Amino acid sequence: MGYFEQALLAALLIGALSGLVGTLVVLRQRTFFAQALTHATFPGAVGAAILGVSIPLGAAVASVFIVGIMTMIGRVKRQGNQVASGILLTAGFAIGVLLQALNPSLPVRVDSYLVGSILTVTTKDVTLVITVLAFAVLAIVFFGRQIMFSTFDVNGYRAAGYREWPIEMLTLVLITATVVSAIPAVGAILAIALIAAPAAAARLISRTTAQMFVIAPVLGAVSGVSGVLLSRALNVAAGPTIALVAAAFFVVALVARRVRGAVRAPRQGEARRTARTSLRLKT
Numbered sequence: 001m002g003y004f005e006q007a008l009l010a011a012l013l014i015g016a017l018s019g020l021v022g023t024l025v026v027l028r029q030r031t032f033f034a035q036a037l038t039h040a041t042f043p044g045a046v047g048a049a050i051l052g053v054s055i056p057l058g059a060a061v062a063s064v065f066i067v068g069i070m071t072m073i074g075r076v077k078r079q080g081n082q083v084a085s086g087i088l089l090t091a092g093f094a095i096g097v098l099l100q101a102l103n104p105s106l107p108v109r110v111d112s113y114l115v116g117s118i119l120t121v122t123t124k125d126v127t128l129v130i131t132v133l134a135f136a137v138l139a140i141v142f143f144g145r146q147i148m149f150s151t152f153d154v155n156g157y158r159a160a161g162y163r164e165w166p167i168e169m170l171t172l173v174l175i176t177a178t179v180v181s182a183i184p185a186v187g188a189i190l191a192i193a194l195i196a197a198p199a200a201a202a203r204l205i206s207r208t209t210a211q212m213f214v215i216a217p218v219l220g221a222v223s224g225v226s227g228v229l230l231s232r233a234l235n236v237a238a239g240p241t242i243a244l245v246a247a248a249f250f251v252v253a254l255v256a257r258r259v260r261g262a263v264r265a266p267r268q269g270e271a272r273r274t275a276r277t278s279l280r281l282k283t
Helices: 001-025 031-040 044-049 054-072 081-103 111-113 121-154 156-159 162-205 211-233 238-282
Strands: none
Touching: 001 031, 001 121, 001 162, 001 211, 001 238, 031 044, 031 054, 031 081, 031 162, 044 054, 044 081, 044 111, 044 162, 054 081, 054 162, 111 162, 121 156, 121 162, 121 211, 156 162, 162 211, 162 238, 211 238
16 A cells, blocks of 8 residues: 555544544533643653654554643632633643753654655554544444433432542543544544544534534544545645544535525415414404
């Protein structure tokens, strides 16, 4: 398999994974957490480059500490998850920049970590994405009902005798694994676009939650492949192109929803007027 074909495969798999897990991110309102995580893993990537080990491994190790710190800050009285995410987003990114400045002769171009380099993804990167995607599919198949129950009715979930923390931990693991596996292709800064945009677009055009879990991965996969093809045709970076395509899908879905609503409104008004007229004639 050539490098470009491998890049297309990686874009397809990462897009599908991001759309699938992004549905959980959107429904459970964890978008800001995911954004903070993508930025705060930067020092882990720089540290891995300094030590000469796998950059995704360094990002994964950093993610474990980040999630733990976020959890502790979030439990502080009068604070919360948004505060924890905001602190770690800036602090983590700043630490990464500082480490990079202190080590100017790094063997790896760390700036490629920020915007991604999908044409240089390795077989190991693709294998990691396949593993995470399989895990995400199995988790949603076996625990999807509990995840949705805890998402839409947390009080009822607790009243039914379930503990919330295992589902929350599963969600955090899925988000973290998705971020780490997507970063080599689309970068730390742009990963959140591929995670959030397809899922947000799917939410606008889906009639049920189940449809979201189907439409979002499809939109994510199409965004990834289209972005790579466009980047080659226009001779521009693939990561930003993929992010822009994903954002474009959201804009199209938003416009389509507005147009559909504008068309439905007169029809519904006419139907109500017809119903009132019929009722008057009967009386």
